Amino acid sequence: MSGRQIPIDGAITLHRNDLPDGLEFGPRVAIDTETMGLVPHRDRLCLVQLSSGDGTAHLVQLIPDQPGGKPADCPNLKRLLSDASVLKIMHFARFDVAVLQHTLGITVAPTVCTKIAARLVRTFTDRHGLAALCRDLLGVEISKHQQCSDWGAPKLTPEQLVYAASDVLYLHALWDKLEALLVREDRRELAQACYDFLPARARLDLLGYEDPDIFSHRS
Template sequence: MIATAPTIYLHRGDLPADVTFHGPIAVDTEAMGLKPHRDRLCLVQISAGDNAAHLVQILPGTPSPNLARLMADPAITKLMHFARFDVAILQHTLGVTVAPVICTKIASKLVRTFTDRHGLAQLCRELLGVDLSKQQQTSDWGAPDLTPEQKVYAASDVLYLHALWARLEALLHREGRRDLAQACYDFLPARARLDLLGYEEPDIFAHRA
């Protein structure tokens, strides 16, 4: 597991054009709240699983074309935890379809049915032996200058997703649910669009009116 301090890069406004990725990337977001159609996207974190994290600070009214292209790139798989929210706010802000996507929270819910603890911190602790601090989770991500503590927290949310997915994918194969998981992942961009249209509650698939 990661033994040395990670390298953290902060980019304002967009991902630099010379920062490229060639394999699966871990992606997370920080926003002003949990309503993707209401709350502003503030930060997008990206890691290639190499103990480095790129933090892209989103500036209101400023486009992020390099980031948008990466999120929409069909050749780059995006690993996320609770991808339903991340995909929705990225699609709403960047105006692209975010795909392909893998969600470790969905994977955990499909194979770890013996527990209701599917948060990122719990999974990292139980599957990887890593303790993540969630102290900065509710801090002000819209501040113009992020604190060192915010940067470390934001980076930690993507640094372990590659290792976590490796463990969870093995469990999905073991339990015969890898194909089912993939079907869920393929649906995520459409699920996010439904959320943005207001179909969070009632769920459009629910029997009740």
């Protein structure tokens, strides 16, 4: 059951446990997650952020049914994330896909990843973080001060919610810039092959094959 909606300001709406019925994001939706840590099979998924690219963000806070328990069922969110007709735009999709698949029991596809795109075309720099890409390609400054805050808190602060929204509000524009660079450098097809592999890469990570990596020569 979808929880109540809490408008934060004109651009951000917080939902408890699921998206409301009938909310549409169009053919492309920007997705990000906030968790208790960076190990997808260990650390709890706390928040899922979504934006259609229109300057608004919807945040879904997933609240466990009991301490240490699983979050409530979220059929609307799961339906959107697994919808093959909706492109999911992410930054560092390898992690987000893994934690979403592990928590929700779905396959998250199709996806594109701005971090993978940046690494394929911005080989002149090692600045591939979201803040750096937004600054360099969009002229937008976003703060990362709340990145390591407690996302499992029952009540999130306004600062946390603004930070979480900023991680999806610019992904559409950022992907458009990076896709054009992929085409320019003749690496769009290679990028797509990477994106198509992401659900399987996430399953390998969840099975513990991040280290040792089965693609590594190291025995």
